[in-house]
Amino acid sequence: MRPLRCLAVLLVLVLLPAAAWTLAPPRFPGPQPRARQGTNGVGAYEYETRYFRQRLDHFSFPGVGDEDEPAAFFQQRYLVGRGGGWAGPGGPIFFYCGNEGDITWFAANSGLVWEAAPRFAALVVFAEHRYYGESMPFGSKAKAYNNSKSLAYLTAEQAIADFAVLLTDLKRNLSAEGSPVVLFGGSYGGMLAAWMRLKYPHVAVGALASSAPILQFEDIVPSTIFYDLVSDDFKRESLSCFHTIKDSWKVLDEQGNGQDGLMKLSKTFHLCQTLKTSGDLSDWLSSAYSYLAMVDYPIPSEFLMPLPANPIKEVCRNIDSQPEGTSILERIYAGVNVYYNYTGTVGCFDLNDDPHGMGGWDWQVFKPQFQSV
Ligand SMILES: *[C@@H]1O[C@H](CO)[C@@H](O)[C@H](O)[C@H]1NC(C)=O
Numbered sequence: 225m226r227p228l229r230c231l232a233v234l235l236v237l238v239l240l241p242a243a244a245w246t247l248a249p250p251r252f253p254g255p256q257p258r259a260r261q262g263t264n265g266v267g268a269y270e271y272e273t274r275y276f277r278q279r280l281d282h283f284s285f286p287g288v289g290d291e292d293e294p295a296a297f298f299q300q301r302y303l304v305g306r307g308g309g310w311a312g313p314g315g316p317i318f319f320y321c322g323n324e325g326d327i328t329w330f331a332a333n334s335g336l337v338w339e340a341a342p343r344f345a346a347l348v349v350f351a352e353h354r355y356y357g358e359s360m361p362f363g364s365k366a367k368a369y370n371n372s373k374s375l376a377y378l379t380a381e382q383a384i385a386d387f388a389v390l391l392t393d394l395k396r397n398l399s400a401e402g403s404p405v406v407l408f409g410g411s412y413g414g415m416l417a418a419w420m421r422l423k424y425p426h427v428a429v430g431a432l433a434s435s436a437p438i439l440q441f442e443d444i445v446p447s448t449i450f451y452d453l454v455s456d457d458f459k460r461e462s463l464s465c466f467h468t469i470k471d472s473w474k475v476l477d478e479q480g481n482g483q484d485g486l487m488k489l490s491k492t493f494h495l496c497q498t499l500k501t502s503g504d505l506s507d508w509l510s511s512a513y514s515y516l517a518m519v520d521y522p523i524p525s526e527f528l529m530p531l532p533a534n535p536i537k538e539v540c541r542n543i544d545s546q547p548e549g550t551s552i553l554e555r556i557y558a559g560v561n562v563y564y565n566y567t568g569t570v571g572c573f574d575l576n577d578d579p580h581g582m583g584g585w586d587w588q589v590f591k592p593q594f595q596s597v
């Protein structure tokens with residue numbers, strides 16, 4: 225499918241069955257975050273939202289004056305389970321290492337943590353990753369994401385240090401210094417959990433890294449591996465569907481270059497705004513195929529989007545079942561509708577939608593520090 229983008233990150237959630245590898249597409253698009261309190265078999269769960277004054281840079285030695293500098297700190301959001309089943313000081317703590325998005329979204333989709341906690345009389349904590357959700361340095365997202373200087377503190381190393389500091393402080397406040405901590409995480413959050421266990425072995429006794437591609441880096445696995453697997457998922461459902469998608473990239477570029485091409489493409493795909501380049505549409509489509517491979521569950525789900533069971537099968541059915549004479553791009557539109565518009569309530573498609581607040585992912589994936597953690 226689309227050319228390789230960057231290093232790979234496997235995305236699957238703890239409570240959902242296995243999915244495919246992902247090569248870290250730009251972000252998780254979707255119409256809106258969906259809270260699922262008490263639904264989908266997760267069981268009722270409740271938490272309290274708290275904020276912790278977190279240091280922006282864990283690895284330099286600020287002068288005394290810097291301690292008073294507001295920008296040297298930010299408010300890190302974290303959630304504390306209110307189940308009441310915690311054994312108290314000395315009892316275990318289950319700590320979810322937040323990944324690249326709003327932490328409430330991960331809390332709503334990590335049923336395993338909530339379900340296991342009562343059995344171990346564990347306290348549940350979900351900590352948000354810096355630069356995502358509400359945990360913004362410099363007071364606002366616009367300021368945090370302004371330039372490479374303000375983004376310099378968006379690293380996995382800093383995020384893990386945040387978690388270690390937060391945990392240590394929380395344990396002290398709870399007089400629970402002796403409580404064993406088990407780290408949890410899915411996908412990139414699972415990578416963080418594993419790395420944190422390695423780097424701060426005195427802070428946690430174990431880590432459950434779910435679907436965490438800690439070894440999926442370009443010098444370890446073939447660089448095409450992610451898209452090869454995505455392609456296989458589509459081939460397995462229907463070869464003709466796979467070929468329609470494969471052929472569509474060229475058609476799309478050609479049409480984009482033609483007279484009024486971008487306007488026609490925008491119309492065919494029911495976009496809210498006229499395209500500036502056909503590449504934007506290709507990225508949007510390519511993201512859908514990648515996400516579909518990640519959440520190709522055999523049951524209906526709505527982690528990224530509301531989707532039917534076996535969504536790739538549905539996409540291919542739509543692509544393949546159009547009447548004779550339907551153009552390639554119309555078939556592609558019909559297919560991608562399953563991903564972006566399964567509820568049938570989307571009026572037009574906005575290519576810049578970022579409902580889970582994941583705008584920082586590109587930065588994290590492309591900058592070299594991430595790969596050298
Ligand atoms: C972004 O940085 C520039 C300087 O590099 C500054 O002039 C501008 O005010 C900053 N914008 C925000 C929103 O902080």
Ligand SMILES: *[C@@H]1O[C@H](CO)[C@@H](O)[C@H](O)[C@H]1NC(C)=O
Nearest residue numbers: 274275276277390393394397
């Ligand atoms: C621990 O308590 C102090 C004092 O009340 C508070 O400022 C800090 O935020 C607490 N730490 C955490 C992790 O909540």
Ligand SMILES: *[C@@H]1O[C@H](CO)[C@@H](O)[C@H](O)[C@H]1NC(C)=O
Nearest residue numbers: 494565568569570571572573
């Ligand atoms: C979403 O699906 C509904 C129902 O099939 C359809 O009427 C609508 O045009 C679709 N939206 C877009 C943006 O294609």
